[in-house]
Amino acid sequence: MRGEFELIARHFAPLAADVSGAFGLQDDAAVIQPESGRDLVYTSDTISAGVHYLPDDPAGDVARKLLRVNLSDLAAMGARPEGYLLNAAFQADVEETWIAEFAAGLAADQESYGIHIWGGDTTRTQGATVLSLSAIGSVPHGQCLRRSGARAGNYIFVSGTIGDAAFGLKIALGELADELDGGTQAILVDRYRRPRPRVTLGEGLLARNLATAALDISDGLVADLAHLCAASGLAAEIDAAALPLSTGVQQLIERDSARLSTALTGGDDYELVFAVPSERRDALVELARELDLPLTCIGHLEEGAGEVTVRGPDGTVVKTAQTGWQHF
Amino acid sequence: MRGEFELIARHFAPLAADVSGAFGLQDDAAVIQPESGRDLVYTSDTISAGVHYLPDDPAGDVARKLLRVNLSDLAAMGARPEGYLLNAAFQADVEETWIAEFAAGLAADQESYGIHIWGGDTTRTQGATVLSLSAIGSVPHGQCLRRSGARAGNYIFVSGTIGDAAFGLKIALGELADELDGGTQAILVDRYRRPRPRVTLGEGLLARNLATAALDISDGLVADLAHLCAASGLAAEIDAAALPLSTGVQQLIERDSARLSTALTGGDDYELVFAVPSERRDALVELARELDLPLTCIGHLEEGAGEVTVRGPDGTVVKTAQTGWQHF
Numbered sequence: 137m138r139g140e141f142e143l144i145a146r147h148f149a150p151l152a153a154d155v156s157g158a159f160g161l162q163d164d165a166a167v168i169q170p171e172s173g174r175d176l177v178y179t180s181d182t183i184s185a186g187v188h189y190l191p192d193d194p195a196g197d198v199a200r201k202l203l204r205v206n207l208s209d210l211a212a213m214g215a216r217p218e219g220y221l222l223n224a225a226f227q228a229d230v231e232e233t234w235i236a237e238f239a240a241g242l243a244a245d246q247e248s249y250g251i252h253i254w255g256g257d258t259t260r261t262q263g264a265t266v267l268s269l270s271a272i273g274s275v276p277h278g279q280c281l282r283r284s285g286a287r288a289g290n291y292i293f294v295s296g297t298i299g300d301a302a303f304g305l306k307i308a309l310g311e312l313a314d315e316l317d318g319g320t321q322a323i324l325v326d327r328y329r330r331p332r333p334r335v336t337l338g339e340g341l342l343a344r345n346l347a348t349a350a351l352d353i354s355d356g357l358v359a360d361l362a363h364l365c366a367a368s369g370l371a372a373e374i375d376a377a378a379l380p381l382s383t384g385v386q387q388l389i390e391r392d393s394a395r396l397s398t399a400l401t402g403g404d405d406y407e408l409v410f411a412v413p414s415e416r417r418d419a420l421v422e423l424a425r426e427l428d429l430p431l432t433c434i435g436h437l438e439e440g441a442g443e444v445t446v447r448g449p450d451g452t453v454v455k456t457a458q459t460g461w462q463h464f
Numbered sequence: 465m466r467g468e469f470e471l472i473a474r475h476f477a478p479l480a481a482d483v484s485g486a487f488g489l490q491d492d493a494a495v496i497q498p499e500s501g502r503d504l505v506y507t508s509d510t511i512s513a514g515v516h517y518l519p520d521d522p523a524g525d526v527a528r529k530l531l532r533v534n535l536s537d538l539a540a541m542g543a544r545p546e547g548y549l550l551n552a553a554f555q556a557d558v559e560e561t562w563i564a565e566f567a568a569g570l571a572a573d574q575e576s577y578g579i580h581i582w583g584g585d586t587t588r589t590q591g592a593t594v595l596s597l598s599a600i601g602s603v604p605h606g607q608c609l610r611r612s613g614a615r616a617g618n619y620i621f622v623s624g625t626i627g628d629a630a631f632g633l634k635i636a637l638g639e640l641a642d643e644l645d646g647g648t649q650a651i652l653v654d655r656y657r658r659p660r661p662r663v664t665l666g667e668g669l670l671a672r673n674l675a676t677a678a679l680d681i682s683d684g685l686v687a688d689l690a691h692l693c694a695a696s697g698l699a700a701e702i703d704a705a706a707l708p709l710s711t712g713v714q715q716l717i718e719r720d721s722a723r724l725s726t727a728l729t730g731g732d733d734y735e736l737v738f739a740v741p742s743e744r745r746d747a748l749v750e751l752a753r754e755l756d757l758p759l760t761c762i763g764h765l766e767e768g769a770g771e772v773t774v775r776g777p778d779g780t781v782v783k784t785a786q787t788g789w790q791h792f
Contacts, residue, residue: 157503159610162695164540164679165507165601167608170498175485178582179493180549180598184589212492221508223551223596254506261512263591268551270508270598273493280495282487351492367490 143232144258147239148222151246151253155219158254166254168219170274176218177273177280179209185227185264189329190308195234197329198267199241205354206271207249207333208406212352214281214342215273217249217335222256223268230265249335281342283367286349286411292372292435293347293420295334295407297382298357302402303395304328315391320384327382331406337431340423341410350410356401358456361409362444368411371440376400377449380432400446400456411437471560472586475567476550479574479581483547486582494582496547503605504546507537508598513555517657518636519592523562525657526595527569533682534599535577535661536734540680542609542670543601545577545663550584551596558593577663609670611695614677614739620700620763621675621748623662623735625710626685630730631723632656643719648712655710659734665759668751669738678738684729686784689737690772696739699768704728705777708760728774728784739765 144161152158157167170176183205185191189198203220210217222242226235246252254272304324306312313321334352341347349368353360358374365372376396381389389395412420417433424431446454472489480486485495498504511533513519517526531548538545550570554563574580582600632652634640641649662680669675677696681688686702693700704724709717717723740748740761752759774782 163611164537165505165543167503167505167541167603169503169605172500175495175497176504177493177495178547178549178600180551180584182551182553182585182587182596184553184587184594186590187588209492213495215493219506221506221598223508223510223598225510225512225594225596227591256508257510257596259510259512260515261592261594262514263555263594264589266512266553266589266591266594266596268510268553268585268594268596270549270551272506275495277497283491 140258143235147235148253148258151239151242155252155254161255168254173277174274175277177210177213177215177275178270179206180268180270181205181209182266182268184266193329195237196241199238200245200330202267202269203242203245204331204333205406206269207335208331208352208354210271210273211333211335211338212281212350212408213275214338215275216339217251218272218274219252219254220272221254221270224256225259225261225266227265228260228262275342279342281338281347281350283349283351283364286364286368286370286437287413288370288438290348290411290413290437291417291433292361292374292409292437293412293431293433294357294380294409295337295429295431297380297385298405298407299385299399299402300324300327300382301331301404302398303385303388305404312388315388316384323382324384328404331404333406334408336427337408337429340427344419344423346416346420346423347410347412350408353405353407353409354403356403357409358400358444358446362442364409364411365440365444366442370437371443372435372437372445374435374444374446376446376454378432378434380430396454397456468586471563475563476581476586479567479570483580483582489583496582499602501605502602505538505541505543505601505603505608506598507534508596509533509537510594510596512594513592521657523565524569527566528573528658530595530597531570531573532659532661533734534597535663536659536680536682538599538601539661539663539666540609540678540736541601541603542666543603544667545579546600546602547580547582548600549582549598552584553587553589553594555593556588556590603670607670609666609675609678611677611679611692614692614696614698614765615741616698616766618676618739618741618765619745619761620689620702620737620765621740621759621761622685622708622737623665623757623759625708625713626733626735627713627727627730628652628655628710629659629732630726631713631716633732640716643716644712651710652712656732659732661734662736664755665736665757668755672747672751674744674748674751675738675740678736681733681735681737682731684731685737686728686772686774690770692737692739693768693772694770698765699771700763700765700773702763702772702774704774704782706760706762708758724782725784
């Protein structure tokens with residue numbers, strides 16, 4: 137294993153090559169000129185081996201996940217990604233090939249999302265690898281999507297399909313192997329390992345004034361929608377039959393309807409859930425077409441105090457846990 | 465132990481109370497309007513239990529150290545602190561009292577340094593506690609202190625006293641107990657646990673155009689000065705007799721002159737080392753008086769390729785390791 141400075145020079149400095157103010161990651165800090173007329177958006181997430189990802193997940197996918205969960209938070213605010221800081225505390229026995237693959241994953245995503253590293257820190261820890269990333273985005277001054285701001289009567293929309301990541305995790309852990317063909321299993325595992333942050337959608341919602349509130353689904357649809365409801369002082373009615381499900385998840389629920397609850401409460405989807413005024417619904421459909429991304433109405437908001445009610449096809453209430461995963 | 469959201473609400477949200485754009489740490493990200501005419505400065509550091517601090521160090525001191533090592537990087541750029549993001553991955557058996565004391569340490573330093581939390585993430589790890597912090601500062605547009613920029617003939621100055629933290633660490637580990645009285649030991653341990661980032665000095669050096677290059681001493685004076693030399697394409701001549709030493713370190717070196725090497729190469733001082741043109745020396749002395757902070761000339765820069773030469777009182781070269789602590 138090389139020295140710390142050489143590791144940075146070899147694997148991480150190339151990620152900063154296009155940012156003059158990052159000084160090749162060789163100074164004490166980066167100096168970046170903010171664009172006039174825009175506010176800056178700051179978010180930060182940590183993922184840890186054995187907690188947020190499986191220790192044998194490919195290093196490139198771990199890197200993508202780390203960056204993308206942060207980009208998903210930016211998307212939820214309607215922000216354009218600008219740059220990021222990486223804090224990597226590697227476990228003592230990390231091999232340089234793992235670090236190289238990790239950096240390659242970041243490089244690929246820098247291309248995909250038009251973002252560059254500005255700085256960070258590379259260290260070792262005595263325990264499991266802990267990876268933190270702080271992402272910086274920007275929005276036009278005075279504008280952003282928030283969790284609060286939704287109004288009674290707004291429609292509730294979600295992007296993409298819901299529940300894929302929760303079942304993908306089960307498959308990655310060796311479950312459900314005899315219920316789905318290999319291709320479908322791979323799609324769901326990919327959804328778990330490589331979330332697609334809805335950055336362009338978030339920017340579009342903000343620019344076209346289509347949503348009164350938004351957040352990204354990391355803890356599970358019901359739990360995160362409950363956050364939106366609580367912040368907006370409303371309640372949500374969800375129609376389970378309207379949930380956008382991938383073919384694989386549809387098959388799993390057809391075999392065992394109790395699995396609907398996993399789709400409703402499973403985390404790691406990193407889709408957006410957002411509130412749309414009825415008069416903006418047509419414009420939203422137009423945005424969905426332009427982005428070639430399914431945006432599905434799954435219910436509506438009404439007066440209330442944070443409750444999320446899910447109704448099944450027969451109108452009865454589907455019981456779900458209202459809180460998502462918590463670390464403590 | 466309470467739930468994750470309640471922990472954040474109880475211990476960390478109060479730290480964001482004065483920042484409207486942090487939304488009480490309850491949204492996906494913070495939204496901050498940058499001040500017109502200023503560039504933003506980004507730095508990030510990680511400290512890990514058993515590597516960067518001792519597992520039984522007081523939690524409030526760990527918090528201070530985490531914040532201050534980042535503020536020290538901002539100081540090295542001449543930046544004014546603006547805000548920070550905290551990523552805390554706590555070990556599984558952390559107690560809430562530890563988190564409460566950690567947050568209280570941050571609260572005290574927020575007062576001292578006029579900085580507020582903007583966001584972050586609170587998680588658990590399967591291994592040792594890993595704490596990352598990203599600090600955001602600002603400088604007037606187009607200006608900052610860098611490691612490069614020094615010129616041959618510039619004087620080399622350091623702030624404060626050198627070597628205290630390295631001996632403080634030894635004392636915290638149970639060494640040197642019979643060589644110093646308790647009060648002196650406590651001072652050195654305090655210097656290790658509670659570095660004083662030279663924020664006001666950094667801002668003053670920048671505002672008054674007193675330094676051509678600067679960085680903070682985290683890896684050890686010789687190693688960090690070597691970074692400045694390499695970045696500036698110069699060499700350094702240091703006069704060991706000029707080193708500013710605290711009473712305790714003076715006593716230790718008087719008893720064993722080989723310890724001079726510890727002062728020259730020990731890390732964690734978080735003083736600034738900087739290059740001063742001869743025509744700005746008088747103005748620098750004036751700044752030292754205003755700040756009531758010792759600023760000591762320890763040598764000069766000359767043509768070269770990154771070498772740092774330390775000369776003892778008799779003019780002979782004092783041998784020191786040129787590289788500081790590296791994690792890999």
